[in-house]
Amino acid sequence: MNEERRRVFISGNEATAEGGIAGGCRHFFGYPITPQNKIPEYMAEHLPPIGGVYLQAESEVAAINMVYGASSAGARVMTTSSSPGIALMQEGLSYMLGSELPAVIVNMVRGGPGLGNVAVAQSDYWLSTRGAGHGDGRCITLTPYSVQELHNFTAGAFEIADRYQNIVMVLGDAILATMMEPCELIPRREMEPPGRPYAVGPHEAGERERNIVNSLWVDFDAMEAVNIRNEERYARAAAEITDWEEFGSDDPQVLLCAYGISARLCEGAVMRAEEAGVRLRLLRPKTVFPFPTVPIREWSERVDAMLVVELSMGQFVEDVRLAVEGRCPVDLLSRAGGNMPTVSEVLAKVREVAAKAGVAV
Amino acid sequence: MQAAHGRGPAVATGIKRVHPDSVVFTYQGDGDLASIGMAEIVHAASRGENFTVIFINNAVFGMTQGQMAPTTLIGQKTTTSPRGRTAAEAGWPIRICELLDTLEGPAYIAREALTTPPRIRSAKKSIRRAFEAQLAGEGFGIVELLSTCPTWWGMDPLEAIRHIDDTMVEHYPLRVFRDRPAAHDRPAGQQEEAGSDA
Amino acid sequence: MIAMPKAKVDAERCRQCMLCVEFCPRGVLVVSDQTNSRGFYPVVMRDEEKCTGCGICALVCPSVCIEVYR
Amino acid sequence: MREELFMAGLGGQGVNLAGQLVGRAGMDAGLNVSWFPIYSPEVRGGSSTCTIVLSDGRVGSPTSEHPSSMVLMDTSSAECFAGNLAEGGLLIVNSSLIRHVPVSEGCRLIEIPANQIAAEIGNDRTVNMALIGAWAAGTGALTVDDVARSLREMLPERHHVHMPDNQLALERGAQIAREAD
Structure with a gap:
């Protein structure tokens, strides 16, 4: 047009x-x-x-x-x-x-x-x-x-x-x-x-x-x-x-999953990924029903761990876990009630998740 | 006890039916009572529930930044009636006291205005009477209070008070609509409180 | 507690709506020249001797920030 | 280039309008921008803050943990927020109301007597403009001309009579900032 x-x-x-x-x-x-x-x-x-x-x-x-x-x-x-x-x-x-x-x-x-x-x-x-x-x-x-x-x-x-x-x-x-x-x-x-x-x-x-x-x-x-x-x-x-966007390392060790405003925080984290010392990629769904199950499943076979960031107590993470079906660890960073994690807190959690998954940092 | 928007009279009904000897009242705005909560207020009044309703009518949704309310006057500009309310688009402003006055249930119904010292005293008297009706077990009482919203009317506080006295009371006449038993026969908005020093 | 009647304005809670100034029958209330922490110029008593403690200021105050002693 | 500006003041001081102006001017200068407000529930009085991110890349998070610059307009804002400034950041305060503010080592402080400037101009509503002028000159993220041009675009025609006052306030603020450096 x-x-x-x-x-x-x-x-x-x-x-x-x-x-x-x-x-x-x-x-x-x-x-x-x-x-x-x-x-x-x-x-x-x-x-x-x-x-x-x-x-x-x-x-x-x-x-x-x-x-x-x-x-x-x-x-x-x-x-x-x-x-x-x-x-x-x-x-x-x-x-x-x-x-x-x-x-x-x-x-x-x-x-x-x-x-x-x-x-x-x-x-x-x-x-x-x-x-x-x-x-x-x-x-x-x-x-x-x-x-x-x-x-x-x-x-x-x-x-x-x-x-x-x-x-x-x-x-x-x-x-x-x-x-x-x-x-x-x-x-x-x-x-x-x-x-x-x-x-x-x-x-x-x-x-x-x-x-x-x-x-x-x-x-x-x-x-x-x-x-x-x-x-x-x-x-x-x-x-x-079904639609989504990805951003960050082509060979990630940790995949961030988030949608909406949480994806903005995670985008900020990917921009500062060197602080975490981990190769990082963000996958953010633009549709959550239908859910981008296929790309998340594909990444689950290639990354060491996933981290879900959401401003709720663990709702979105369930769909991610259903897509991953246990192929890699899926961790959750959640805040509620108007609170948001800072980008630094996202990065700290990434380090923690990476260490748990045995990623050499 | 905080109730959902409009549901005050239903929640108050629940409390009063559990604790009939407790003093129970609701505090509701015009958006709450006359819009989303219309069903609850009508049915509580119709049942003659023995509690008191304090109804603040400032003709606008104040807490959500000045949208049109069911009580917004014809021609009044609000954030959702930017060209002024028209009856063709949004209907006419609802008179709650008159509407509830068609029911058998209520014991006390009055409309007052919080503008001048005499009118504020009269309002206090009506509120007192509504609670006395509850204490005497006479049943449902409601006092509608015309009050200002300088911020969303775009007026200073004094202009807003004048606006009530000059304009709003024409559509919403100040009156004691119902006082059963009629212990205090008096018009609203005029009478001085006995023993007042003014 | 002093014997003389007086009205006391809580300057921090005053929002400078001016209703008390308007309705005071003796004209003893005025606006201060100092702001409170919220940026309003609160009302203060100018002429304490003239205050009769009638309570009208407290009656009309929407912020409920005036106390009258008598 | 990435600039994270945090602004705070009392309701009625024009914090959000000034913040929106910076965002708009950033957009007009071809940058990616976001403006993010937090209001207190009270309409009259109460504190008001906003964060503006200007970037030639992705904006990412519209919030900022440690802003690279801050404009603080009243005492309580200075007490609450000054400590969040990033290392080496720029702090601009309205010195007409803020008498003292602690500044971390390595940070720059520019004091603008904004109420006084507005009083001299004879227009109370230019307080925020004096501070924005200082911010533009102090950070170099935008020019004073960028800001003035966008302000004209933003203002409804009937307010264009105030443009000379606003422009003057922007320039006075900028001038003090340049002299401070």
Whole structure:
């Protein structure tokens, strides 16, 4: 695409909102919660002048059900929230997964459980990749690590949601939401409606069968069929959209695994790898569901040890261990509640992990 | 005891049903009580739960940086109604006291304003009365307090007080809506506290 | 404890909203020329003899940082 | 090239705006940058800090353990944060409010009477600009012209009337920094 892209210095929240608009979102339903308030505020400012709809719901429960309605009516629709609000949305998420409907949800994760605090955390990893409400459905989960990626991933999420008829969760955090960085904006343009043959809405008599959006399947086989279709979607997504980036030594002794803001800390550690005296490489997933199992498995046969860094008490590390299947030691450095390890602490842990694995330093 | 946003009346119900002799109250803002917690407040009031609700109405979500609330006035600019609230987009501001006054459950319902010394004294009196209703086992009491948010209204504190007296009370009239049994028959927002030195 | 009524402002907690200055019937409160550690110019008593200890300043103070002795 | 700047002051002193200006000016100068704030929960009053990373390579971590430069605007910030400065780093303090600050050996200290400069200019809101001018001249990471140009871009048109005051404050700060070296 040969369009000129404007480079601006903006916050992650603003980049996310503008990403939504660039991705074709014209309907936004939300409810205030820190640290993502700049997103609904941006939408309230920018959507009505371009013919879009911004509506502040009375709660997150209402917001996600407005999303459910708008999606079933054929719209590219989005909501954003932060951890406690996403927890409230789980009913709606589950209904949408059961009804096989697309939507884009952004979660700027904050400390928890409970009301927690408004500081950085990554403790909604399970909520997003496993537990989007009851039942078997799962959210395709993207993990940006910069303001630019928040913008690009949010914009691209609508396409992915429609392709797999599934919810796409963009998993940010309180730092990515509030920090500012340069960002090249994807131009807004008029977009065709996504053309969902299953959507409800007005149509000429005889034009098509009437559509029913539903997640109630009393018949066992019909209910199972929904789950099988979803599993097929996830298998296709694993083959088609699994994404990650690697950075550092081509012949690493220790592989760092981290996503989102933790990957930024690890990138800092790789830049100072000589201080640890270890050859170091970072593998950072850009998608965590589907998960980059294959590259992690491949590295597990070549490195002496892996170190996972996450701002939760050991959620993401489970997926890494499932990919490694015991081929190499996998250690964990975790902080929670708004605390983050420093780059020096990451490097100290790398030294420790390397020594344990018998790496000559 | 900290409850989730909007769930205060449900949590208070749980506490009061375990400890009926304890004094229980909730302290809720307008976003909390009139938006996400609308179901909880209506049902607690309808059940006539024997606790007291202090309801702070400043017509804005203050803690999350000034978004539109259900009580935001028509035309009022907030961070999520940047061109001013319109009824067409966001509906009309909700009058909680009037709404709860349609229910049989409540014993005491009043709206006061925290603006001038006489009005603040009147508010204290209403709060006292609501707690007395609880102590006497008369049931649910709520006092709505119109209060300022200078930061998100973009006013200095004095302008904000004037804004309540000049504008907000027009939509939210100061009144004792319900006092059962009507022990103290008086209009809100006017009467001096007995024995006051002012 | 002194016999004379007086209002005492906790300068550290004062946020210079000026409501007490506005409502004081005797006009005995003014803004200090020194900031507190949070960068506000707190209210101080100018004319202690004129204070009647009526308590209006404490009543209107949103920061609850005025105590009245009488 | 990599510069990690940490700024701290009271809410209302313009810490974040000045930090965003440095980030924006870094971007305009072709660098990779990040600006990362920590607010205290209170809107009025309370401390306010931010970290700006400028780099011609990857930014990596947007936070900094030992910033290579610091701008501290009030007493409590000086007490809390001055000790975190990197070895050989540059410390710029608002000497109108900060009377004493301990400086580690090998670090440079530049004292800018920023409130006084702003008072002389007759514009209270230029305190942060005097300090940023000193930072630019003291580190050489950006020029004062870079910063002024980006400030003009950042400010809404209706605030352009304040540009001469801001420019003057930037230059006064820079001048004191140059003389200190």
